[in-house]
Amino acid sequence: MALIVQKYGGTSVGSVERIQNVAEKAVQFRKQGHDLVIVVSAMSGQTDRLLGLAREIHERPAGRELDVLLSTGEQVTIALLSMALQQRGCPAVSYTGGQVHILTDSAHNKARIQDIEGARVRRDLADGKIVVVAGFQGVDEHGNITTLGRGGSDTTAVALAAALNADECQIYTDVDGVYTTDPRVEPQARRLGRITFEEMLEMASQGSKVLQIRAVEFAGKYGVPLRVLSSFEDGPGTLISLEDEDMEKALISGIAFNRDEAQLTIAGVPDQPGVAYNILGPISDANIEVDMIVQNVGADDTTDFTFTVHRNDYDKAMELLTDVSRKLGGRTVEGDKKIIKIALVGVGMRSHAGIASKMFKALADEGINIRMISTSEIKVSVVVEEKYLELGVRALHDAFGLAEAAEDEADVKAKI
Ligand code: ADP
Ligand code: ASP
Numbered sequence: 001m002a003l004i005v006q007k008y009g010g011t012s013v014g015s016v017e018r019i020q021n022v023a024e025k026a027v028q029f030r031k032q033g034h035d036l037v038i039v040v041s042a043m044s045g046q047t048d049r050l051l052g053l054a055r056e057i058h059e060r061p062a063g064r065e066l067d068v069l070l071s072t073g074e075q076v077t078i079a080l081l082s083m084a085l086q087q088r089g090c091p092a093v094s095y096t097g098g099q100v101h102i103l104t105d106s107a108h109n110k111a112r113i114q115d116i117e118g119a120r121v122r123r124d125l126a127d128g129k130i131v132v133v134a135g136f137q138g139v140d141e142h143g144n145i146t147t148l149g150r151g152g153s154d155t156t157a158v159a160l161a162a163a164l165n166a167d168e169c170q171i172y173t174d175v176d177g178v179y180t181t182d183p184r185v186e187p188q189a190r191r192l193g194r195i196t197f198e199e200m201l202e203m204a205s206q207g208s209k210v211l212q213i214r215a216v217e218f219a220g221k222y223g224v225p226l227r228v229l230s231s232f233e234d235g236p237g238t239l240i241s242l243e244d245e246d247m248e249k250a251l252i253s254g255i256a257f258n259r260d261e262a263q264l265t266i267a268g269v270p271d272q273p274g275v276a277y278n279i280l281g282p283i284s285d286a287n288i289e290v291d292m293i294v295q296n297v298g299a300d301d302t303t304d305f306t307f308t309v310h311r312n313d314y315d316k317a318m319e320l321l322t323d324v325s326r327k328l329g330g331r332t333v334e335g336d337k338k339i340i341k342i343a344l345v346g347v348g349m350r351s352h353a354g355i356a357s358k359m360f361k362a363l364a365d366e367g368i369n370i371r372m373i374s375t376s377e378i379k380v381s382v383v384v385e386e387k388y389l390e391l392g393v394r395a396l397h398d399a400f401g402l403a404e405a406a407e408d409e410a411d412v413k414a415k416i
């Protein structure tokens with residue numbers, strides 16, 4: 001008998017029928033003798049709908065009130081799923097994040113989990129109940145409701161699995177695993193039998209929204225075996241695990257992309273010590289995260305400085321940069337929201353040269369101009385014009401032969 005934490009995303013609980021389907025699946029697991037904790041998201045579209053309502057009332061709603069509002073989406077689905085389980089004669093109980101003491105910091109809309117008190121859940125499991133917990137939400141030390149950022153239910157599930165020392169954390173969604181790239185953009189994309197935490201973390205942080213970054217971080221840190229599976233069909237899904245000896249080391253595991261970035265450039269500022277700090281200091285003071293940075297030094301002792309931020313932060317960043325430029329005597333400030341980032345990810349890059357140049361050639365062959373480049377040990381990412389997203393991803397998928405499975409790649413069957 002195992003303890004499994006399962007998480008069902010928005011599409012998987014998007015209608016009464018689908019909630020019934022989740023209840024059916026859960027009852028089957030229970031019949032096999034496993035203990036089950038289920039984390040659910042709000043019904044698909046609900047979080048966006050609630051955000052829309054808030055923005056109709058206030059241009060910049062307070063984070064605290066937004067969290068009170070957004071957390072209601074998950075409260076609906078925990079109650080409905082528990083009812084569906086009870087209707088099938090299966091004892092079940094629903095809890096909000098606060099009720100099971102998912103303690104977070106007070107950073108509304110992007111809170112981090114600090115602690116989970118698992119006693120209540122363990123008691124219910126011992127009583128033979130299925131425990132249904134609201135994803136995406138917690139409570140801070142003052143009792144305020146907090147939320148964990150978009151896609152945060154994944155993190156709730158992994159954190160619960162870690163706190164309860166579960167045998168596996170299963171993320172059920174609308175795709176049957178992690179693919180070489182988003183199958184919505186590249187139909188040739190292939191499901192991976194397995195991927196390392198490190199690669200998955202890089203994929204998630206480069207924009208792959210199949211798992212929230214923090215969920216992968218947590219799973220890696222606490223060694224929680226994590227699996228992505230389909231809610232709608234049976235299959236082994238994708239196991240995310242530590243690298244081990246017999247694991248086939250793919251050169252490139254996948255391609256991630258990010259549509260949420262925007263680029264800003266300040267040109268003709270004096271090339272002297274402190275310039276980067278003077279430019280980026282105010283940006284970071286405003287709590288705006290900077291992703292890529294490029295600096296070019298001109299012949300006339302001035303420098304051009306380009307960086308990217310989240311699109312939601314673009315207007316604010318532009319305002320700050322214009323101010324900085326005035327103070328530093330910059331020539332121009334320009335920006336572009338119509339850019340995207342594409343990244344190649346793979347642990348095999350560590351031991352292979354020439355990946356970046358192959359990537360640049362594949363993009364050049366399609367006439368795609370690269371605006372910025374950034375590399376790490378296991379990724380190469382580029383910024384290009386937004387209109388080249390599909391073309392770029394498909395060209396790279398093809399150039400690196402990602403549609404063909406490596407010979408020894410195998411699915412890893414669940415132990416449970
Ligand atoms: P849920 O609501 O279940 O949390 P999400 O929409 O957050 O589901 O995540 C699943 C989606 O992630 C898929 O429908 C797919 O379009 C997208 N996705 C992006 N990159 C990948 C990838 N590499 N592999 C699989 N799915 C991906
Ligand atoms: N409902 C939240 C969202 O849409 C959390 C989640 O689905 O994971 O982002």
Ligand code: MG
Pocket residue numbers: 009151154209210211212
């Ligand atoms: Mg998600």
